[in-house]
Amino acid sequence: MTNPHIGNTGVNFDDEESRQCFLAGLVIRSLSIGTSNWRCAETLGNYLAERNIMGIYDVDTRAITRRLRQDGSLIGVLSTEESKSDQELLEMSRSWDIVGIDLISDVSCKEPFEWVESTKPDWDFNNHERNSKTYRVIAYDFGIKHNILRRLASYGCQIIVVPSTWPASETLKLKPDGVLFSNGPGDPSAVPYAVAIVKELLGKVPVFGICMGHQLLGQALGGKTFKMKFGHHGGNHPVHNIQNGRVEISAQNHNYAVDPATLPKGVEVTHINLNDGTCAGLAYPALNVMSLQYHPEASPGPHDSDCVFRDFVELMKSVKYRA
Numbered sequence: 377m378t379n380p381h382i383g384n385t386g387v388n389f390d391d392e393e394s395r396q397c398f399l400a401g402l403v404i405r406s407l408s409i410g411t412s413n414w415r416c417a418e419t420l421g422n423y424l425a426e427r428n429i430m431g432i433y434d435v436d437t438r439a440i441t442r443r444l445r446q447d448g449s450l451i452g453v454l455s456t457e458e459s460k461s462d463q464e465l466l467e468m469s470r471s472w473d474i475v476g477i478d479l480i481s482d483v484s485c486k487e488p489f490e491w492v493e494s495t496k497p498d499w500d501f502n503n504h505e506r507n508s509k510t511y512r513v514i515a516y517d518f519g520i521k522h523n524i525l526r527r528l529a530s531y532g533c534q535i536i537v538v539p540s541t542w543p544a545s546e547t548l549k550l551k552p553d554g555v556l557f558s559n560g561p562g563d564p565s566a567v568p569y570a571v572a573i574v575k576e577l578l579g580k581v582p583v584f585g586i587c588m589g590h591q592l593l594g595q596a597l598g599g600k601t602f603k604m605k606f607g608h609h610g611g612n613h614p615v616h617n618i619q620n621g622r623v624e625i626s627a628q629n630h631n632y633a634v635d636p637a638t639l640p641k642g643v644e645v646t647h648i649n650l651n652d653g654t655c656a657g658l659a660y661p662a663l664n665v666m667s668l669q670y671h672p673e674a675s676p677g678p679h680d681s682d683c684v685f686r687d688f689v690e691l692m693k694s695v696k697y698r699a
């Protein structure tokens with residue numbers, strides 16, 4: 377965390393975004409000595425300890441951030457074994473790399489399940505123009521954030537979540553109006569089985585990709601993804617939505633991006649990250665494809681991108697009534 381003071385609001389369970397905390401470790405500058413928030417259910421320290429997640433404080437995280445901005449992402453090691461020599465720690469760091477590793481399999485659900493919960497009315501920030509029709513959506517879980525499912529449900533979707541390896545043929549048997557490819561950790565080139573599923577569904581049903589889902593779509597359309605110097609991580613990334621000319625302030629968390637120069641003709645770049653000009657969204661109207669590189673469902677920050685869920689519903693609607 378770059379913010380120096382962490383833990384002052386504690387942790388609440390309503391804000392958890394997956395069935396389990398998949399964090400490997402947390403590095404912060406200073407841990408708040410007290411918690412004060414009306415939603416707080418537990419302190420950050422206890423939350424991590426109960427889940428056996430390593431956390432370290434009193435680290436100059438801003439110095440680390442400056443180093444990473446200069447050199448690009450680096451591998452670090454966190455250990456509780458004080459007996460390890462510097463040499464052993466260096467060897468540990470060299471034994472792991474994010475590139476080429478399938479991080480999806482461990483976090484994806486193992487069986488399909490139905491999702492019904494929508495955003496609680498008190499928290500819903502955009503309940504006008506709601507679609508009353510119900511659209512059936514199959515959501516591929518590559519590490520899906522629950523708020524994506526809540527937002528889809530709030531926009532009138534009936535959702536079945538399926539594992540990352542769920543065959544395209546089984547999805548089509550469920551006669552969906554649309555398919556969502558979720559966010560998920562790691563290198564999109566390390567999961568060719570997922571790209572193959574996406575490819576098989578292209579053109580057969582409207583699809584929406586978010587983050588990892590967007591990268592898998594990029595590859596399925598014939599494009600390439602690449603690892604960025606240090607990625608995009610934060611709640612305030614400006615994005616130019618080319619379709620309506622607006623700038624959206626968005627939440628982003630990814631290390632890879634789609635290289636638009638590698639995409640075939642007909643694929644449109646719909647969104648651009650204004651910090652570095654990278655591709656932040658795609659559309660391929662001929663195949664009813666749309667995708668975003670960032671998190672339209674993220675609600676701790678601005679809600680500028682929430683309307684993309686309505687766009688997906690509109691896409692499903694237009695295909696349904698054309699058929």
Ligand SMILES: NC(=O)CC[C@H](N)C(=O)O
Pocket residue numbers: 558559560561562563564586587588589591629630631632633
């Ligand atoms: N948030 C995500 O889905 C991350 C996307 C991808 N795995 C990356 O790190 O680039």
